[in-house]
Amino acid sequence: MKLPREFFYEEVRNGFYIPGMIKRTWGAALTILSEIDRICKKHGIQYHISAGTLLGAVREGEFIPWDDDLDIIMLRDDFNRFWSIAKSELPDELIFSFGDKSKDCNGYLAAVGIPEMKFRSEILRKYCEFPYPAGVDVFVLDDLAKNPEDEEFRKDVLRMLYTMIGLVESKKEKSRSFLKELEKVEELLEVQFDRNSPLAPQLYDVFHRVCQEFNGTGDMVAFLAYQMHHEKTKFPKAAFLGSKQILFCNREFPAPIDYDTVLKVIYGDYKKPVKAGGIHNYPYFKQYEERLKKHFGEKWVFSYQFKEEDLERPNVENFREILFKTVDSFRERQKKILEAYEKKNFLFLHTVLPACQEEAIALGNAIEVKKGGGCESVSVLEQYCESLYHAYQALEEVLHSDEKEIDRMLSESGKQLERMLKKLGSHLRKVRQTLEGEFKRQVVFLPHSAKHFDSLRPLIDALRAEEDVECKIIPIPYFDRLGDGNFSEMHYEGKEFPEGYEITDYRTYDFATELPDCIVLNSPYDEVNPVWSVDSFFYSRKMKNYTRKLVYIPPFVTDEINPKAEEDGKAFGNMEYYVTVPGIFHADLTIVQSEEMKKAYLAKIARFAKGGVSKKMRKKISGAGSCLLGEREGQNLVKEFRRFLLKKQ
Structure with a gap:
C-alpha cells in the first residue's frame, strides 16, 4: 500500500497534535491490513474494520487523531477460516498471533503483525520506516444464547476461566485453591487438563470453545472476552451479515452493513468527537523505546537531553550593531570635544580631531565595502571629515598664537572654532539618520514548508510595512528520514511559496557575514525528529551563533491543554514531541498561542527538566498569540515580536 509522503508528517487535526511517529504507526498498520484484505478477498472471507478504525472511517475518512492502532472484526x-490459512498466506515477516491452528490458542485477542523490531532495510521500507512492533487487532464475534439464563451461566463459566488464566499468568497455578478450582472446571465442562504441559494455552482453548457454544443459534453477537464485563456491548448479528465499502485513508475497506448500529452500541453519539482521554498506554510503541535506544547505542539522537548551557547564548554582533556602536562612540566623543573646548584643553582637541577623522574614513570605507558606492551615509561622513579638517586648521591657528592672541581669537567673529566644533554634532546626527535608512534591522525567516507560511504571513506583512526592518524569507531544505535515522530524499519548496514575496535562495545567503538581527524558526526539532529533519546547518543550536535574537514560532495551533485534566492526557503527553525539543531551549523567545498554552509548555518542561523551570526559561516563552487564530491574536504576536526585536539585550 503506497501512501503519499505528506501522510507521515506531524499535523494538528481536531485541535490534536499528531506526531510523525504515530503517522508511521498508522502506515505500518495499513500495510498489514492490506495483506489481510488481500487474503480475505482471495478466499472469500468476510471481515470488517471495527472500533476506532470504523469510527474514523465513517466520521473522518481516516484515523481518529488520538488513535494509535487499527482494528478489524470477524464472525467466528x-x-x-482465516486462522487456517493465515500462516501459509501471510508474508514471512508477519505473524498471526493466536496460536497454531493445529494447537491451542494463546490469547483472547488475535492479531496480525510484526512481533519484533525489524531493522532489515527491506522490512523498514515496506512498513513505512516504522521500527517498532506493529499489528492489526482481530476481534472475534460469537453468538449470544437466546435464553438469558443459558447466557448468564456461560458468562459465569467464562469469568471463572478468565480468573484462572490470570492466576496462571501471575505464576500462581501451584496454589491449593487454584488446583481445586481446576478440578471443578474439569468436572463442570467434562475436560481433562494435562498438568505436565503449560496450562495457559489449555485454558485459553477451553475459553474459546465455550465462546462458540451457541454459534449458529443466536440473533445477537459479541466479543465475549470484553462483553462478559460490559453487558451492553452486543450487536445484532445481521449488522455483520454483509459489507459496505467505505473510504479509509483513500482506500476502500469493508464496514459492517449496519455500521450505524455498531457504532452506536460502542460509542453512543458517535458523530460528536470526544476529547482524546487519558494517556494510559498511549502511544503503545513507547514501551519498546528503551530497546530501540539500546539497539542504536550512541547513534540514538531522537530524545533531547536538556543541558543548562542550552539556555545560554553566544555574544553575536553584526555589522549594523557595530556600525551604530561606532557612531554612538563618535557622539560620546563629541560631548568630550565640547567639554574640552569649554575648558580650553586644546591639546586634547589637537589629538582627538585627527583620530576622529581617521576613524570616520575607516567607517566610510567599511560601509562602501558592505553596501557599495553612492551611500548617502558615506557622503555625510565625508562632510563630517571635512568639518573635522577645518576645525583642526582653526585649532592650529589658536595653538600657534601667544596667550593674549588666543583670548583675542576666541572672542573674535563669534568664536568660529566653537561653531565648527558644534557643527560636528549635527553631522553625526545626520550620519545616524542616514544609516538607519540604509542599514535596517534584518529579520530572517526560515520556513521549510510552504503550507506553514500562513503562521508567519501576518508577521512578515507587518514587518515589511515597517521602514526600519528588512525581511528576508529563506525557505530551507528538509529531508525525510529512514527508520534507522539516516536522511533520504531532500525536499525544497522555495518555488511553492505565495507570489508577491521575494524569496532568497538559502545557498546565496552568507549567515556568517550577514549575522541578521533576528532569525525566526518554524521548526524546533533539530535532530530529534525521527521522521524528517531540516538540513543540519539550520538546527537551532547552530542558528543562535549567527544572530543576537533567535525566535521560534510554532507553525500550528492546538486546542488548549490542561496538564491536570484527564481528558487532555494524550494531548499533554504528545507535547514531548514539540515542547521538550532543542529549539525551545535554544531560542531566545518562543511565542505560543495563549497564556494558558504557555502554562502547559512550562508544565511539560518542568516534568522534563525535573529540576523545575528556571526564571530564565520562563522568560523565554510568551503566550502572546498566533497568526493562525485570527486577526486579534495575530496582532498580539506582531506586537510581542516587535517589542522583543527592539529590546536591548
Whole structure:
C-alpha cells in the first residue's frame, strides 16, 4: 500500500497534535491490513474494520487523531477460516498471533503483525520506516444464547476461566485453591487438563470453545472476552451479515452493513468527537523505546537531553550593531570635544580631531565595502571629515598664537572654532539618520514548508510595512528520514511559496557575514525528529551563533491543554514531541498561542527538566498569540515580536 509522503508528517487535526511517529504507526498498520484484505478477498472471507478504525472511517475518512492502532472484526466462522490459512498466506515477516491452528490458542485477542523490531532495510521500507512492533487487532464475534439464563451461566463459566488464566499468568497455578478450582472446571465442562504441559494455552482453548457454544443459534453477537464485563456491548448479528465499502485513508475497506448500529452500541453519539482521554498506554510503541535506544547505542539522537548551557547564548554582533556602536562612540566623543573646548584643553582637541577623522574614513570605507558606492551615509561622513579638517586648521591657528592672541581669537567673529566644533554634532546626527535608512534591522525567516507560511504571513506583512526592518524569507531544505535515522530524499519548496514575496535562495545567503538581527524558526526539532529533519546547518543550536535574537514560532495551533485534566492526557503527553525539543531551549523567545498554552509548555518542561523551570526559561516563552487564530491574536504576536526585536539585550 503506497501512501503519499505528506501522510507521515506531524499535523494538528481536531485541535490534536499528531506526531510523525504515530503517522508511521498508522502506515505500518495499513500495510498489514492490506495483506489481510488481500487474503480475505482471495478466499472469500468476510471481515470488517471495527472500533476506532470504523469510527474514523465513517466520521473522518481516516484515523481518529488520538488513535494509535487499527482494528478489524470477524464472525467466528470467518475467523476460523482465516486462522487456517493465515500462516501459509501471510508474508514471512508477519505473524498471526493466536496460536497454531493445529494447537491451542494463546490469547483472547488475535492479531496480525510484526512481533519484533525489524531493522532489515527491506522490512523498514515496506512498513513505512516504522521500527517498532506493529499489528492489526482481530476481534472475534460469537453468538449470544437466546435464553438469558443459558447466557448468564456461560458468562459465569467464562469469568471463572478468565480468573484462572490470570492466576496462571501471575505464576500462581501451584496454589491449593487454584488446583481445586481446576478440578471443578474439569468436572463442570467434562475436560481433562494435562498438568505436565503449560496450562495457559489449555485454558485459553477451553475459553474459546465455550465462546462458540451457541454459534449458529443466536440473533445477537459479541466479543465475549470484553462483553462478559460490559453487558451492553452486543450487536445484532445481521449488522455483520454483509459489507459496505467505505473510504479509509483513500482506500476502500469493508464496514459492517449496519455500521450505524455498531457504532452506536460502542460509542453512543458517535458523530460528536470526544476529547482524546487519558494517556494510559498511549502511544503503545513507547514501551519498546528503551530497546530501540539500546539497539542504536550512541547513534540514538531522537530524545533531547536538556543541558543548562542550552539556555545560554553566544555574544553575536553584526555589522549594523557595530556600525551604530561606532557612531554612538563618535557622539560620546563629541560631548568630550565640547567639554574640552569649554575648558580650553586644546591639546586634547589637537589629538582627538585627527583620530576622529581617521576613524570616520575607516567607517566610510567599511560601509562602501558592505553596501557599495553612492551611500548617502558615506557622503555625510565625508562632510563630517571635512568639518573635522577645518576645525583642526582653526585649532592650529589658536595653538600657534601667544596667550593674549588666543583670548583675542576666541572672542573674535563669534568664536568660529566653537561653531565648527558644534557643527560636528549635527553631522553625526545626520550620519545616524542616514544609516538607519540604509542599514535596517534584518529579520530572517526560515520556513521549510510552504503550507506553514500562513503562521508567519501576518508577521512578515507587518514587518515589511515597517521602514526600519528588512525581511528576508529563506525557505530551507528538509529531508525525510529512514527508520534507522539516516536522511533520504531532500525536499525544497522555495518555488511553492505565495507570489508577491521575494524569496532568497538559502545557498546565496552568507549567515556568517550577514549575522541578521533576528532569525525566526518554524521548526524546533533539530535532530530529534525521527521522521524528517531540516538540513543540519539550520538546527537551532547552530542558528543562535549567527544572530543576537533567535525566535521560534510554532507553525500550528492546538486546542488548549490542561496538564491536570484527564481528558487532555494524550494531548499533554504528545507535547514531548514539540515542547521538550532543542529549539525551545535554544531560542531566545518562543511565542505560543495563549497564556494558558504557555502554562502547559512550562508544565511539560518542568516534568522534563525535573529540576523545575528556571526564571530564565520562563522568560523565554510568551503566550502572546498566533497568526493562525485570527486577526486579534495575530496582532498580539506582531506586537510581542516587535517589542522583543527592539529590546536591548
